[in-house]
Each structure stands twice: as structure tokens, then as C-alpha cells.
Amino acid sequence: MNDLAGKHLVLGLSGGIACYKAAELCRALVKEGASVQVVMTEAATQFITPVTMQALSNRPVYLSQWDAREPNNMAHINLGRQADAILIAPASADFMAKLLHGRADDLLSLLCLARPIERVPLLLAPAMNREMWAHPATQRNVAQLRADGAHVFEVGRGEQACGEVGDGRMLEPDELLEDLIAFFQPKVLQGQRVLVTAGPTYEAIDPVRGITNLSSGKMGFAIARAAREAGAEVTLVAGPVCLPTPRGVQRIDVRSAREMQQAVVAAVPEARVFIAAAAVADWRPAQTAAHKIKKDGSGQPPALDFVENPDILAGVAQSERARSGALYCVGFAAESEDLLAHAQAKRARKGVPLLVGNIGPATFGRDDNALILVDEQRATELPRADKLTLARQLVGEIARRLPGHPAH
Ligand code: C5P
Numbered sequence: 001m002n003d004l005a006g007k008h009l010v011l012g013l014s015g016g017i018a019c020y021k022a023a024e025l026c027r028a029l030v031k032e033g034a035s036v037q038v039v040m041t042e043a044a045t046q047f048i049t050p051v052t053m054q055a056l057s058n059r060p061v062y063l064s065q066w067d068a069r070e071p072n073n074m075a076h077i078n079l080g081r082q083a084d085a086i087l088i089a090p091a092s093a094d095f096m097a098k099l100l101h102g103r104a105d106d107l108l109s110l111l112c113l114a115r116p117i118e119r120v121p122l123l124l125a126p127a128m129n130r131e132m133w134a135h136p137a138t139q140r141n142v143a144q145l146r147a148d149g150a151h152v153f154e155v156g157r158g159e160q161a162c163g164e165v166g167d168g169r170m171l172e173p174d175e176l177l178e179d180l181i182a183f184f185q186p187k188v189l190q191g192q193r194v195l196v197t198a199g200p201t202y203e204a205i206d207p208v209r210g211i212t213n214l215s216s217g218k219m220g221f222a223i224a225r226a227a228r229e230a231g232a233e234v235t236l237v238a239g240p241v242c243l244p245t246p247r248g249v250q251r252i253d254v255r256s257a258r259e260m261q262q263a264v265v266a267a268v269p270e271a272r273v274f275i276a277a278a279a280v281a282d283w284r285p286a287q288t289a290a291h292k293i294k295k296d297g298s299g300q301p302p303a304l305d306f307v308e309n310p311d312i313l314a315g316v317a318q319s320e321r322a323r324s325g326a327l328y329c330v331g332f333a334a335e336s337e338d339l340l341a342h343a344q345a346k347r348a349r350k351g352v353p354l355l356v357g358n359i360g361p362a363t364f365g366r367d368d369n370a371l372i373l374v375d376e377q378r379a380t381e382l383p384r385a386d387k388l389t390l391a392r393q394l395v396g397e398i399a400r401r402l403p404g405h406p407a408h
Pocket of ligand 1: 197278281309310330332333334
């Protein structure tokens with residue numbers, strides 16, 4: 001993925017042991033397609049050398065407002081105007097206090113103060129000891145910096161370099177990268193609550209066996225991430241899969257279709273959008289044996305009876321909220337042929353305004369997919385792409401269809 005392609009970032013380092021994470025962050029930003037100009041405070045150079053940061057960013061590092069390499073000798077103006085964003089990682093308690101007061105006695109703080117405030121966002125990734133983070137002065141500063149237009153990322157929790165345990169660590173590079181990519185996505189679902197189901201279900205035959213299917217959960221997880229990036233509050237009800245939870249998404253793990261239904265029924269009254277991407281088993285064994293079913297030596301396999309599982313999506317789509325338009329329902333169809341006709345028929349059968357069709361064998365377990373969106377008026381094809389790209393497009397299409405939404 002090249003989620004930061006074409007973006008130019010100033011990566012500012014202030015003093016803190018988390019500077020070692022900035023090296024990996026810098027590498028990740030470049031790998032994601034960004035060009036990165038590193039600026040370090042004097043304190044930051046105590047923790048990591050400019051040589052390391054130059055090698056990783058492939059550009060000379062700026063340290064001083066008196067840097068004679070700039071023809072006009074105005075690094076604090078030039079660097080900020082070229083940037084799509086300024087990311088301070090780590091942002092120390094002292095550096096944030098300085099920013100708050102608009103002080104500008106070194107290049108990095110000068111650059112933050114001189115940035116065109118409407119055009120160049122300032123993003124801060126705080127990093128400090130837990131007592132420093134919890135101190136009213138720091139919390140006051142964070143609140144005021146937010147009010148002044150800075151975007152302050154969360155802090156991590158856990159073991160700290162000083163040996164204490166608590167809040168205040170800088171987020172890990174992969175977490176910061178995910179948050180930064182999210183920052184740049186259009187906020188088409190800002191403040192909306194979105195409920196997503198993903199993955200297969202597992203229907204137990206006995207304590208050690210069951211029936212399931214080949215759904216990997218990747219599409220549903222990508223949709224949860226994309227909805228979160230678009231500003232939504234996302235609940236993800238996940239069948240048994242080993243995928244990492246997208247940042248900022250509330251995940252509820254379930255196993256069977258009935259557990260999935262319970263979780264959905266509990267969460268759906270709050271939701272504005274319900275996206276059913278899970279491959280729910282149509283049937284389950286009528287009984288689950290309490291103990292492992294043994295061979296009895298007769299050569300006859302055990303007879304299994306099946307009963308139909310509840311149709312979670314159809315049930316939700318019949319609710320009062322869905323029928324009045326207060327809840328927007330989106331279904332999926334995994335077919336093996338004749339996608340458009342099946343998707344249209346399924347949309348009608350499930351009673352949902354939007355049905356997303358894909359070819360099952362061409363998507364299960366893969367990182368890419370191709371979708372066809374069927375609503376009341378038309379069918380829209382989203383050509384083959386990686387699942388996150390498709391998920392972002394789908395989220396955009398959903399937002400556009402929400403009655404009363406600004407994108408409508
Ligand atoms: O009927 P079919 O399984 O093909 O329908 C697929 C759509 O319905 C998907 O959106 C899936 O998540 C949802 N579904 C459900 N509960 C079921 C079966 C399917 O929510 N028991």
C-alpha cells in the first residue's frame with residue numbers, strides 16, 4: 001500500500017527516549033510513499049543521531065534556525081510551507097508547554113508557530129513518564145493545544161523506560177502510522193455509529209469439531225477500519241479469525257451464528273449503519289454433543305441433523321428503525337456465478353437498501369477483491385483492488401446514500 005503517496009511531512013523530534021521509535025516511524029512513513037523532512041531539537045540529538053535520521057529519510061536533517069543551506073536563511077518558513085503536515089513524534093512535555101505559549105526559540109518550535117495554520121496541520125505524538133503525562137499542567141496544555149487546532153494523538157499504556165508502568169508512552173510506530181493515515185482520510189461518517197459483522201461463524205458438532213467456512217474476515221475488518229478512518233465510532237462483531245483489531249474499533253469476538261446475532265441485537269439500537277460482511281453459516285448441527293463423538297466400530301458415520309440459523313441481516317432489516325431509514329443496512333452476497341442477478345435478487349429478499357456482491361472463490365482469504373454495489377436505482381462496479389481501498393470506496397458510497405447526510 002502507498003497510503004501516503006505524494007505527501008510531504010515534516011517529522012519533528014523533541015527530546016525523549018521515544019526518539020528511538022521515531023527512527024522506525026520515519027522508515028515506515030517513507031515506505032508508505034511519503035517524503036519526510038526531519039527536524040530535531042537539540043535535546044532530541046541527545047537520544048538519537050541526525051546521521052540515523054538522515055539515512056532513513058534520505059534527506060539532510062535540520063537542527064538550527066541558522067542553517068545556512070537555505071538561500072534566504074529562513075528554514076522555519078520554507079520547511080513548513082512545503083509540508084502537508086508537521087508531525088512531532090516524540091512530543092515531550094516541555095516541547096508541548098513551549099508550543100502552548102507560542103514560544104519559538106529553536107527551529108522546530110519556530111516552524112510550528114510559523115506554519116500556515118489553515119493549510120498545514122500540526123500533529124503531536126506525546127511521549128513522557130506517566131506522572132508527567134497525568135500532571136494537571138500537561139493535561140491543561142494538551143486541552144489547550146487541541147483548542148488551538150493541534151491534533152494530539154493518544155498515548156500508549158504500559159511499561160516505561162524509567163521502570164514505571166502507566167499512560168504516557170509514545171504509540172508504537174505502526175500504531176502512529178495507522179492513525180496518521182486515518183487522519184488524512186475524508187471524514188464522511190464523522191460521529192456516526194457503525195456496526196460491522198465479519199468473518200465466518202463456527203457451529204460446534206461436539207467439543208472438538210465443528211463446521212465453518214473459508215471466510216478470512218479481511219473484507220469486514222477493512223470495512224471497520226475504513227469506517228473508523230472516516231470518523232465513525234465502530235463496533236466490529238467478529239467470528240473466529242486471527243486478524244488484528246483496527247485501531248480505535250471496538251471488537252466483540254463471537255463463535256456461532258447465534259452468538260453473533262446476540263451481539264448484533266445488543267449493539268444495533270445505537271447504530272446508524274449496519275454492514276453485514278460476515279459469512280454466517282446457514283445451518284448448524286441440531287444438537288451439540290457434550291463429549292467428543294467416538295467411532296463405534298460399526299463403520300457407520302454418525303447421522304447429523306441440521307437446523308437453520310437465524311438470518312441476522314434479514315432480521316435487522318425488518319426492524320422499525322431500518323424500515324424508517326434511521327438505520328441503514330448493507331448486505332453482502334458471495335456468489336460463484338451470475339453475480340449481478342444474484343445480488344439484485346438478494347437485495348430484494350433481504351430487504352436492504354444496498355447489497356454488495358462479490359465472487360466468493362475470488363475473494364475468500366485474498367488481500368484483493370472486486371465488488372458490485374446494487375441499490376434501488378443501479379449497479380456500480382468497484383474494480384479489483386486491495387480490500388482496504390475497496391472498503392474506503394464502499395464507505396464513501398454508503399455515506400453518499402445516507403439520507404440527511406451532508407454527502408447525500
Ligand atoms: O443468504 P446469504 O447468506 O447469501 O446472505 C448473505 C448476507 O446476509 C451477508 O450480508 C451476511 O452477512 C448476511 N447473513 C446474516 N445471517 C445469516 C446469513 C447471512 O446476517 N444467517
